Amino acid sequence: MTQTPTVDAARKDLAAANRILFNQNVVDAFGHVSMRNPTDLSEFLLSRNMAPATVTPGDVLAFDLQGNLLGGGAQKVYMERFIHAAIYAARPDVHSVVHSHASAVVPFTIVKSARLRPVCHMGGFLSGIIPNFEIRDYAGMGSDLLIRDFNLGQHLADALGKNAVVLMRGHGATVTGSSLQQAIFRAVYTQNNAQIQSAAMALGEVTYLSDEEALAADVANTGQIARAWDFWLSQVAP
Amino acid sequence: MTQTPTVDAARKDLAAANRILFNQNVVDAFGHVSMRNPTDLSEFLLSRNMAPATVTPGDVLAFDLQGNLLGGGAQKVYMERFIHAAIYAARPDVHSVVHSHASAVVPFTIVKSARLRPVCHMGGFLSGIIPNFEIRDYAGMGSDLLIRDFNLGQHLADALGKNAVVLMRGHGATVTGSSLQQAIFRAVYTQNNAQIQSAAMALGEVTYLSDEEALAADVANTGQIARAWDFWLSQVAP
Amino acid sequence: MTQTPTVDAARKDLAAANRILFNQNVVDAFGHVSMRNPTDLSEFLLSRNMAPATVTPGDVLAFDLQGNLLGGGAQKVYMERFIHAAIYAARPDVHSVVHSHASAVVPFTIVKSARLRPVCHMGGFLSGIIPNFEIRDYAGMGSDLLIRDFNLGQHLADALGKNAVVLMRGHGATVTGSSLQQAIFRAVYTQNNAQIQSAAMALGEVTYLSDEEALAADVANTGQIARAWDFWLSQVAP
């Protein structure tokens, strides 16, 4: 999957990605997706503060990797843009970040004994130990759970480490990809994996993918992302 | 969020709120939403007896805080208008009330050991001890569970106390807000929180938001309600 | 609710009822709804063998209370028309019958320890002991579970007794009403009640409606059926 080569094309892809996430039930009126600026890797692109399903290319703004809005303007921005900024700063391999409150995922953020693990090949990117970020460790017992500044963003990026996904206790999940298409794919299948895992845990003891299986499946799936992206795109064509 | 300044605008907003509640799966053919008359705080506005999804501005009637229809007319009114009347009478800070039988919430009204509690920041308004109104305490073992008169409405308002939400055993929930937009927001996320909490309880022991977290999250969310309202409104435009 | 006075109007209502049951997720490609002929109580009206969502007034046929097709013709008829015939024969108060495989209801037909009971006022018609028909008692261990003849229909009608609903083990449910509108209403809320009860049982010990509450709620709901019917009808207008 080649990176989108112009900012104009990137804005168009990012607007479509917002609509896809709503159509796929990953975001509702809240949540956001960003991508690294393909023409300047020290910037990232993110919509102004609005519901994802309604984002158009003209709503996409540029930020530096500290989360500062570039180019001025008085647009209202997402408070939690620091999630994106800190991850791009810490992870040069990440080119896209999705943050959501996906309903099937949240239970895994609030039940310590239930770890989100890959249950089928589509969830292969969930290999290793998916971390669950506890904001109380950094913001105390009385925070609003939001990543309100770059410092909290850095703690979240630290928790993410080299994983594809970081859960956020009582909040949601943040999913990364080496491309916009991969981040969307993983956001959709994080929710799908969580649904299946919840249902399976209710039935009895679960056989999870081995780490080797998960890694191999992730490689295989990555070769098939275009099939999903092209289809999802066709479903949200304006 | 400024209050709607004219009754005509309020009727229009209230009709849209009805459609939003259906679109968001909070109400079906039953349930209702009211708002305090922005030009006369001793009155409230509520549709005539009909399915919420079909309410138009012309269907909106005015009632006094005892639940009496104002301005005459022979329209059929909701039997349970006393839910709204008694809460407006008891709670000057409340400017909107949603009553529903939201399916994901009802289980929490009939299982004494399962208390509805905030599981993520979107449910921050569920701080404290959300009460569960037991109509048997006031109407005996043989009632039809409906709030048929102002006296029962007062008992429900007493149970609500200073909370945002009161559950109703074997019936549903009544959700309040300081604005129409806040009441709708809370009605949607009461259901969302209940779904997530049910799924989480099936997985294991749940970490709930602390009261400090819930209160802080409620303040933060209240600043973002317009984003949700504007989006939901766009989805139900006539 | 007055009975539809002409056969033509009844055919039109029955076609709409078929579409409503599909729209409300009670039936899929299978299931059927009948009504007693309002102009001849010794007959009932039922579609020819087809998917409910596609029934038109012209597809509605008349049968006698033994399940024989009246008026000749070579149309393919539902094998299980005897469900309807035997219930009309046994229950003069019944004017409409819905048979479905509603997914949320089937679990209650196959788990002996889980009895379908009214959990909220909308399910008040589920008062008493809702029977679960075991076809093995009449057709042995090797039947296809279908009510293939009038004799099996009579056994089912016996199991129904004076109740509103009879479950059918490994099959579905049959729901009755004193009008088409009431049968549709009850079919929708049988599924709704089953969904809520399943979710509640997973949370802990459930407080069910008392029989007095259920009966009182059924009376109250029956006065509100037109609201639901009119709305559901508006959703399936051709």
Added chain:
Amino acid sequence: MTQTPTVDAARKDLAAANRILFNQNVVDAFGHVSMRNPTDLSEFLLSRNMAPATVTPGDVLAFDLQGNLLGGGAQKVYMERFIHAAIYAARPDVHSVVHSHASAVVPFTIVKSARLRPVCHMGGFLSGIIPNFEIRDYAGMGSDLLIRDFNLGQHLADALGKNAVVLMRGHGATVTGSSLQQAIFRAVYTQNNAQIQSAAMALGEVTYLSDEEALAADVANTGQIARAWDFWLSQVAP
């Protein structure tokens, strides 16, 4: 149900079947359905590599029973076409194969103690012991779980044996039929049966269909497949 007599008609039916599987929530952007070439039983028809919902008759390719693309061309093909090839090679009675990751079915592939069994007459084709294919037995602990070659396809076909369905651990299910219509019918009701069984197992001890009941129900259902197919087809008409 007579077999489609021309390749052109078969391509058209197969494209419709793809759309039906998406519409019925059996496949998402992944999964595929094939049919034996009605004019040459040593070939089968399968779409090129694309999302099922978007398949048109022109996208349908022909393969031999080793999984080789016939007639040349540079189209991208499904990696897992060997599922289909090996089953057609092993089972002359099979004329259609559906492979999916249906979400309600996957839990039964990863919980050894929970066997998928027929819970109602619609799932009668699940009689006997539905096998669960463990790819680790043939590809070791580090595979990507995909049926990447004919040899793995043969092992899967061996596991299937004479059953209608074979589950695949951590992957999904493969469903067969003696006609395209029967395979689609069974794919839809495999998911339906899994949903009902999961819900029932949460309620308590389940009474399953006896093998005699399941077999009898499968015969009865097979006589009704046209009703479902015609309806599902009408829902996905281009």
